[in-house]
Amino acid sequence: MDFFIHYRPLPKAHRRFLGWFLPLMLGVMVVLGLWVPGLQNQYGAGSRQPIKQLSGLLLDGPGGAQVLVPRPGQTPGEPHYSRILLAGPGKTRPPEAVMQHQGQWVQLKGSLFSHGPLSVMNTRRAQPIPQPADLPAPNLKGTSLGPFALVGEIIDSKCFSGVMKPGAGKTHMGCAIRCISGGVPAVFHVHNPEGEVLDLVLIDQEGRTVNDRVLDLVAQAVAIEGEVIQYDNLMALKADPLTYRRLG
Amino acid sequence: MSHGYVAVQWTRRKLIYDGVLLAGVSAYLLLFMGISHWWAAAANVPLETDGAAIRAYGSAAYILLHLTLSIGPLARLNPLFHTLLFNRRHMGVMVFLLGFLHVNGWHLPREPWSWLGQKAPQFPWSFHGALNWYNDFGNREPLVSLFTSNGHFNDFALFPFELLGVIGLAVLFVMAATSHDFWLTNLTAPVWKAIHMAVYVGYAALVGHVFLGALQTNQSPWLAGLVLAGLVWLLAIHLISGWREWVIDGRPLQPDSTGWVDLGPIDAIPDGRAKVFALAGERVAVFRQGSELFALSNVCQHQNGPLGEGRVVNGCVVCPWHGYEYRLETGASPPPFTECVPTFPVECRQGRVRIGLPPRPPQQA
Ligand code: HEM
Ligand code: FES
Numbered sequence: 216m217d218f219f220i221h222y223r224p225l226p227k228a229h230r231r232f233l234g235w236f237l238p239l240m241l242g243v244m245v246v247l248g249l250w251v252p253g254l255q256n257q258y259g260a261g262s263r264q265p266i267k268q269l270s271g272l273l274l275d276g277p278g279g280a281q282v283l284v285p286r287p288g289q290t291p292g293e294p295h296y297s298r299i300l301l302a303g304p305g306k307t308r309p310p311e312a313v314m315q316h317q318g319q320w321v322q323l324k325g326s327l328f329s330h331g332p333l334s335v336m337n338t339r340r341a342q343p344i345p346q347p348a349d350l351p352a353p354n355l356k357g358t359s360l361g362p363f364a365l366v367g368e369i370i371d372s373k374c375f376s377g378v379m380k381p382g383a384g385k386t387h388m389g390c391a392i393r394c395i396s397g398g399v400p401a402v403f404h405v406h407n408p409e410g411e412v413l414d415l416v417l418i419d420q421e422g423r424t425v426n427d428r429v430l431d432l433v434a435q436a437v438a439i440e441g442e443v444i445q446y447d448n449l450m451a452l453k454a455d456p457l458t459y460r461r462l463g
Numbered sequence: 464m465s466h467g468y469v470a471v472q473w474t475r476r477k478l479i480y481d482g483v484l485l486a487g488v489s490a491y492l493l494l495f496m497g498i499s500h501w502w503a504a505a506a507n508v509p510l511e512t513d514g515a516a517i518r519a520y521g522s523a524a525y526i527l528l529h530l531t532l533s534i535g536p537l538a539r540l541n542p543l544f545h546t547l548l549f550n551r552r553h554m555g556v557m558v559f560l561l562g563f564l565h566v567n568g569w570h571l572p573r574e575p576w577s578w579l580g581q582k583a584p585q586f587p588w589s590f591h592g593a594l595n596w597y598n599d600f601g602n603r604e605p606l607v608s609l610f611t612s613n614g615h616f617n618d619f620a621l622f623p624f625e626l627l628g629v630i631g632l633a634v635l636f637v638m639a640a641t642s643h644d645f646w647l648t649n650l651t652a653p654v655w656k657a658i659h660m661a662v663y664v665g666y667a668a669l670v671g672h673v674f675l676g677a678l679q680t681n682q683s684p685w686l687a688g689l690v691l692a693g694l695v696w697l698l699a700i701h702l703i704s705g706w707r708e709w710v711i712d713g714r715p716l717q718p719d720s721t722g723w724v725d726l727g728p729i730d731a732i733p734d735g736r737a738k739v740f741a742l743a744g745e746r747v748a749v750f751r752q753g754s755e756l757f758a759l760s761n762v763c764q765h766q767n768g769p770l771g772e773g774r775v776v777n778g779c780v781v782c783p784w785h786g787y788e789y790r791l792e793t794g795a796s797p798p799p800f801t802e803c804v805p806t807f808p809v810e811c812r813q814g815r816v817r818i819g820l821p822p823r824p825p826q827q828a
Contacts, residue, residue: 218774219542220786221549222474232543237483240530244487247689248494251522254686255677257499257514258506305600380511385679389612389625393601431614435621463620 256384261330261377269299269336270322270344272353273313277444277451278416279372279400279424280309282323282336285350294447295351299327300335300400300416302373306390308398313341320346328377332448333402333414335376357444357451364440365452366462367405369417369433371395375404388434395426395433403439403452415443415452428456436462480550484557488523495519496588516590517565518677524561525669529693531555532666536704538783542772545783552642555662559639562632568592593625624676627668634665647766656767670694715741718820726816729756737780739771742820747807749816750775750791757791758807758818765802793826 217226225233271284280301286293301323303309313323325338371394374382381387383404395401401424406412417425417439441454496512496519503510531554538544547554568591571583583589591599598608609629615621638659640646647655670690678687718724724742726749732738737748739761746761748771759780761771768784775781779788779797788796795803803826808819 218781219545219549219783220776220781221476222786225476225546229543229546233546236543241483241487241490244491244526245494247522247526248491249498251686251689252495252499252502252515252518254681254683254689255499255515255518256681257511257518258503258508260508262509307601377509378511380508380514381680385621385624386676387597387680388621389608389623390597392612393598393603393608397602 257380259330259381261328261375261380261382263377264327264329266324267327267336268322268324269327270320270347271296271299272346273316273319273321273323273341274298274355275314275317276424277357277418277422277446277449278402279398279426280314281400281449282321283353283447285347294354296353296447297334298447298449300333300372300402300449302335302337302394302399304337304339306371306373306394306397306399309338309341313338316341316343320344328373330376331412331414333372333376335372335400337373354447357446360443360445360450362440363443363452364438365403365405365413365415366436366438367403367413368435369395369429369437370402370404371399371433372402372414372416373399375402384434391433392430396430398424398426400424401426401429401433403437413450415450417456418451418453420453420455422453425456429459432459432461438462477550477553481553484554488527488557488561491523491526492519492588495522513568513590513596516568516588517593517596519588520561520565521593521677524558524565525673526693527554527561528558528666528669529697531558532662532697533700536700539704539707539769540700542783548783549785555635556639556642559632559635562635564592566592566594566628566632568595593628620675620679622671622675624672624674624679627672627675631665631669631672634661634668638662638665644765652764652767659766666697711739711746712741715743717743722820723817724820726818728814729754729811729816730814732756732816735775737771737773739769740818742818745822746771747818748773748780749809749818750780752791754811756809756811756816758809759789759791759794760804760806760822762804763787764804770804794823795826 217228219226219229269282269284271282274281274283281298282301283296283298286295286297301309320343321341322344323336323338323341325336327334327336368383370383371391373394374387374390379387401417403415403417404412417429419425438460439452439454440458441452444451444453496515499515500510531551534544534547534551538548570589573583576583594605594609598605601608609625613623615623641650641655641658673690678690716724726740729751732749732751734751734753737750740747740749747758748761750757752775759770761769763770763782763784765782765785765787768782770780770782772783773780775791779790781788787802789804790797794806805822805825807822810817
């Protein structure tokens with residue numbers, strides 16, 4: 216009889232059916248297992264460097280915690296310092312043990328993540344050091360580059376710089392909101408049709424961070440009109456967060 | 464409780480079934496994560512292993528859910544699929560487990576490695592799940608963060624897709640938790656069946672989870688095409704198999720003034736098998752054994768399987784779904800089982816089959 220009863224011997228027709236159907240299903244799983252990862256946006260730039268030490272001037276702003284690191288053999292015309300954004304362990308700004316040394320020269324230790332022009336260090340402790348002699352004066356005021364209208368996405372600098380892939384977009388929205396509300400510097404990620412990217416920290420009219428005021432606009436297309444100010448290698452976009460516009 | 468339940472019987476065939484299932488799922492997970500690593504190495508960028516694992520487990524659950532939901536209608540259309548149906552509940556439980564790991568992640572326990580002064584090996588699939596990876600390590604409890612981060616409830620494209628995943632996981636949990644026959648017996652088949660229809664609510668929520676999540680971030684037409692193909696496939700086979708039943712139910716037969724219903728010529732019923740007739744409000748399976756006729760309710764007491772698609776073995780109708788048996792004359796399961804289905808008086812007059820209403824109540828042997 217060609218009727219299947221699971222506790223009786225398998226009829227011939229059913230044996231033949233399973234003989235091709237099970238390999239077919241396994242084959243489908245194999246094909247999908249090989250194919251679906253390639254359809255994911257998970258191979259972006261952004262990498263983690265081994266634990267590093269950095270020495271520089273610890274600052275709280277513009278746009279969040281950062282350290283101003285003298286560039287060793289700078290070329291003429293280039294900024295004399297690099298600014299590296301700072302985050303604490305997890306989705307936080309650096310802990311009090313670090314931030315209490317704000318305005319001082321410190322040595323920091325942590326992992327450094329970088330994605331294009333954006334660099335973020337994860338750090339939990341700062342060691343004060345004497346100010347090195349013979350350094351050019353840092354440009355703490357910044358240089359205005361004028362007004363700009365930009366379209367981009369508000370991201371958290373830490374995940375986007377390489378902790379997560381892609382670290383942007385809808386699936387990352389919840390995490391980015393956690394990071395930005397926790398004090399990780401909020402960055403406006405802009406790219407033009409030529410594929411050039413620009414990452415600007417966000418500050419309000421008074422130069423303060425905007426983190427708690429932009430949570431509703433994270434991880435979506437946003438237009439911002441404001442003044443772009445260059446602080447060494449770091450760009451800041453100065454605008455009232457109430458004027459940010461969601462697109463679409 | 465109407466009767467004692469018998470513990471799940473592990474047969475060799477169920478073990479083979481589970482083995483093949485596990486092999487297919489493992490192959491998918493290992494290939495997904497392996498290829499992700501390989502691809503990242505080729506592009507010379509480090510892979511975010513937790514994210515890759517979250518995607519591997521989520522997509523494995525989603526794919527397997529499609530297979531699980533396909534078996535019912537496919538078995539309606541072709542009895543060969545009964546070979547996959549009899550143990551479908553293990554497939555459903557596997558879908559839940561994969562979904563749970565997608566959300567929760569997993570790590571090997573510290574022990575016994577710590578007793579030996581060693582760290583637990585970091586297999587490539589030891590990872591944080593979607594809940595912790597995207598919500599922990601911040602200024603809120605992960606679960607609070609999950610429900611409060613994204614507040615765009617009024618915006619379709621920005622809607623918190625994670626919450627649709629929560630609905631999907633909750634439904635899969637209820638299915639998995641009540642999948643044992645213990646619950647079937649205690650909840651009664653109609654209630655149990657109703658609960659299990661909720662799987663379609665869960666499926667709809669998960670389609671939304673993927674459309675408003677993965678497909679927004681990964682704007683690959685192929686990925687969208689695959690998700691859409693899965694949806695269209697399930698709709699199509701459900702509509703086709705549903706339409707067949709609707710055609711049968713659509714023209715219920717009415718009794719004449721004496722309470723008998725004419726069912727047509729006896730030759731229309733194949734020997735040793737049944738034909739299903741729709742009477743007002745009820746499906747009846749009429750079995751023919753040579754010149755003898757037997758009429759039983761078409762609805763199996765286990766999970767409402769179609770008895771009319773069953774066969775007669777040793778004087779009992781065997782349900783095609785999981786093999787429950789009912790005596791042809793009485794509708795009662797042979798002892799020690801106590802299920803029974805209603806039967807109907809049936810006769811053959813001048814080559815035409817007639818069935819009497821109302822049915823005889825179910826009678827235990
Ligand atoms: C509490 C419940 C859930 C939460 C919080 C959740 C969260 C997430 C998140 C954050 C992602 C995006 C991952 C990324 O690409 O970075 C995702 C993707 C996904 N989830 Fe869920 N999920 C849940 C339940 C489920 C369940 C039950 C299933 C399936 C049965 C599922 C299937 C998927 C699929 C297929 C993807 C897309 C994977 C890919 O990109 O290929 N999720 N989920
Ligand atoms: S429905 Fe399970 S045996 Fe009939």
